[in-house]
Amino acid sequence: MFKTVKKYLRKDFSWIPPENPTHNYSYLTGKLLLRHEIPYEDEKVDQLIAQSILIKVTSIESYPWGQRCRRCGNTKSYLFAKMPNATCGQTCLYCRSCIQMGRVIECEPLYYGSSGFEWPLHEHPCQWDGELTIHQQKAADELVALVRTGSGEKLVWAVCGAGKTEILFPALTEALKKGKRICLATPRTDVVRELLPRLQKSFPGVNIQALYGDSPDKVGDAPFIIATTHQLLRFAHAFDVMIIDEVDAFPFHNDVSLHYASERAAKPKASIIYLTATPRKKQKRRIRAKHLPVVFIPQRFHGHPLPVPQLKLTPTLHRFLKKGELPPKVLQQIVYQQQTPRQLLLFLPSIKMAEQMAAYLKERNYKVQSVHAEDSQRAEKIQAFRNKEYRVLITTTILERGVTFPSVDVYVIDAGHVVFDEAALVQIAGRAGRSPDDPTGDVIFYHIGKTDEMLDAVESIRYMNKLGRKL
Amino acid sequence: MDKITTPFCPACHRPGHEGVCQDCQKWEKTNADLLERNVAVFPYNEFNKELVARWKYRGDYALLEAYKAHLQNVWLASGFKGKQILSVPLSSKRLHERGFNQSEAIIVALEEEHISIFERSHSEKQSKRGRKDRMQSENPFRLLHPVTAPVVIVDDIYTTGRTVRHMASLLKKQGCPSISSFTIFR
Numbered sequence: 194m195f196k197t198v199k200k201y202l203r204k205d206f207s208w209i210p211p212e213n214p215t216h217n218y219s220y221l222t223g224k225l226l227l228r229h230e231i232p233y234e235d236e237k238v239d240q241l242i243a244q245s246i247l248i249k250v251t252s253i254e255s256y257p258w259g260q261r262c263r264r265c266g267n268t269k270s271y272l273f274a275k276m277p278n279a280t281c282g283q284t285c286l287y288c289r290s291c292i293q294m295g296r297v298i299e300c301e302p303l304y305y306g307s308s309g310f311e312w313p314l315h316e317h318p319c320q321w322d323g324e325l326t327i328h329q330q331k332a333a334d335e336l337v338a339l340v341r342t343g344s345g346e347k348l349v350w351a352v353c354g355a356g357k358t359e360i361l362f363p364a365l366t367e368a369l370k371k372g373k374r375i376c377l378a379t380p381r382t383d384v385v386r387e388l389l390p391r392l393q394k395s396f397p398g399v400n401i402q403a404l405y406g407d408s409p410d411k412v413g414d415a416p417f418i419i420a421t422t423h424q425l426l427r428f429a430h431a432f433d434v435m436i437i438d439e440v441d442a443f444p445f446h447n448d449v450s451l452h453y454a455s456e457r458a459a460k461p462k463a464s465i466i467y468l469t470a471t472p473r474k475k476q477k478r479r480i481r482a483k484h485l486p487v488v489f490i491p492q493r494f495h496g497h498p499l500p501v502p503q504l505k506l507t508p509t510l511h512r513f514l515k516k517g518e519l520p521p522k523v524l525q526q527i528v529y530q531q532q533t534p535r536q537l538l539l540f541l542p543s544i545k546m547a548e549q550m551a552a553y554l555k556e557r558n559y560k561v562q563s564v565h566a567e568d569s570q571r572a573e574k575i576q577a578f579r580n581k582e583y584r585v586l587i588t589t590t591i592l593e594r595g596v597t598f599p600s601v602d603v604y605v606i607d608a609g610h611v612v613f614d615e616a617a618l619v620q621i622a623g624r625a626g627r628s629p630d631d632p633t634g635d636v637i638f639y640h641i642g643k644t645d646e647m648l649d650a651v652e653s654i655r656y657m658n659k660l661g662r663k664l
Numbered sequence: 665m666d667k668i669t670t671p672f673c674p675a676c677h678r679p680g681h682e683g684v685c686q687d688c689q690k691w692e693k694t695n696a697d698l699l700e701r702n703v704a705v706f707p708y709n710e711f712n713k714e715l716v717a718r719w720k721y722r723g724d725y726a727l728l729e730a731y732k733a734h735l736q737n738v739w740l741a742s743g744f745k746g747k748q749i750l751s752v753p754l755s756s757k758r759l760h761e762r763g764f765n766q767s768e769a770i771i772v773a774l775e776e777e778h779i780s781i782f783e784r785s786h787s788e789k790q791s792k793r794g795r796k797d798r799m800q801s802e803n804p805f806r807l808l809h810p811v812t813a814p815v816v817i818v819d820d821i822y823t824t825g826r827t828v829r830h831m832a833s834l835l836k837k838q839g840c841p842s843i844s845s846f847t848i849f850r
């Protein structure tokens with residue numbers, strides 16, 4: 194029963210003041226800050242409080258079942274701790290979950306900044322001169338309508354390579370014309386870094402800020418913010434248009450805090466857009482129940498269908514992998530593949546196996562590199578592969594998203610391993626056939642027995658191709 | 665967290681050092697017999713620097729909890745138990761920001777009692793100054809009461825050894841017979 198109570202209370206943001214007087218402090222608007230994050234002397238802060246531009250709110254809620262941190266939404270008792278506080282002389286509770294952003298402690302308030310700052314109206318914000326395909330245009334129109342309505346949500350289910358950023362442009366333009374504040378949030382820093390120059394180029398007259406862990410910009414006082422989902426912990430009722438990219442991706446998918454913060458960061462009346470290529474089961478359920486309106490983009494921007502993975506049963510696979518080797522059949526396939534002009538992306542379940550495999554293929558005189566998440570040379574290695582300096586890139590699931598190469602075949606070794614869930618496999622398969630010059634590519638899943646995840650991935654890809662043909 | 669294991673400098677616990685380290689030899693030349701020895705628990709490496717940042721600068725007081733058992737083991741093995749324990753004072757500004765005194769937090773984790781008999785005379789942030797500068801800096805402490813029993817000063821990090829020696833010199837002048845120090849990191 195307590196669980197239900199907790200769940201019910203999770204959506205309660207009634208503590209955020211509904212009145213938002215207008216003001217000229219772009220830094221404060223729609224923020225939830227600690228005292229030391231406000232760059233003013235006490236006297237000035239008192240004055241802002243008197244004007245209701247800043248409002249003190251309780252930082253940690255107490256319930257019979259426990260506590261909740263209002264900045265990160267944490268309710269887990271083991272992520273709260275007590276400390277004898279020299280400042281107030283009491284023993285006080287603080288949140289350990291969001292401590293990296295400074296300490297939220299029960300005896301000190303959070304400061305909510307009225308979201309009454311008025312953002313400029315941009316007459317012609319968009320300078321992008323590309324053209325949308327028919328499918329992209331259809332989705333774009335629906336998003337414009339959503340922004341016009343001013344509230345509601347929509348999931349954009351777009352295949353890998355659909356060109357989902359461009360689909361947003363008309364909706365972004367609409368929002369900027371009306372002086373609405375936009376946030377594009379994504380779980381990954383890489384994506385924020387990549388999106389900033391692209392969007393700045395397409396919206397040259399708009400102040401766009403990128404916020405992530407060590408971003409040069411820290412302030413967050415622009416009408417258009419691109420941020421990692423973590424950065425939303427400092428926002429409350431800030432955005433009229435909230436776009437969440439890769440809703441299915443780690444860490445967003447499983448992180449209660451990030452869901453809490455992204456919900457709070459949007460205004461009570463806001464247009465919320467989710468982008469994904471691989472919706473999770475929970476989202477699919479909401480789509481089927483018609484609780485979540487969806488717009489499909491089942492075709493890639495170049496109009497060709499997604500390569501459908503071939504499943505190849507390889508019973509001896511584990512025996513060979515244990516020795517750091519590949520079964521003869523798989524090796525033969527690589528020999529054959531290496532005679533074609535395409536490069537090869539080889540996915541393995543672990544860093545150790547990826548490194549072993551790189552050594553194994555190097556011994557056989559292939560030009561190979563392996564790359565993993567903690568690899569300090571990661572960016573350089575990926576760039577060198579893109580420059581075709583070597584032929585085979587061996588990696589773990591980290592490369593599944595975002596990173597694209599024009600002309601590759603994709604093999605997954607031991608596709609039945611738990612790290613390869615449906616979303617990961619769809620994303621991996623989506624690396625092939627990205628370029629209009631080479632819109633196909635072989636995707637092979639080597640396995641020792643089909644898993645549901647493999648079958649679901651294939652089914653999901655077939656389904657999108659079917660929808661694509663109908664259009 | 666990595667522990668300090670042999671070899672280490674017998675005088676200051678610097679890890680990975682056979683015999684008395686250069687720092688300690690230098691101290692012997694300039695300020696002989698001021699500090700008996702320092703005992704440290706963990707090496708101050710990159711990983712632990714992150715931990716210290718989270719504990720001290722972000723203020724995650726409870727972080728020490730996870731290392732308490734090993735801390736107590738090293739404390740018992742140090743032979744310092746029974747000496748008068750002294751804490752290192754924090755400037756009031758910093759105490760207000762952080763909410764706790766790291767030296768006192770360690771003493772709580774050791775489940776020991778202490779006295780605070782020092783005061784900070786000025787509050788410049790130490791880590792912002794260079795090492796050389798720090799060695800020649802003026803004594804930032806004031807001793808409020810003399811102690812005539814052997815003491816051990818408890819602090820978080822032994823970097824150059826300057827901080828504890830500043831305190832030790834004041835104690836010595838007022839007749840303290842023996843001064844050692846115990847730090848989490850070296």
Ligand SMILES: [Zn+2]
Nearest residue numbers: 262265288291
């Ligand atoms: Zn929190």
Ligand SMILES: [Zn+2]
Nearest residue numbers: 673676685688
């Ligand atoms: Zn030494």
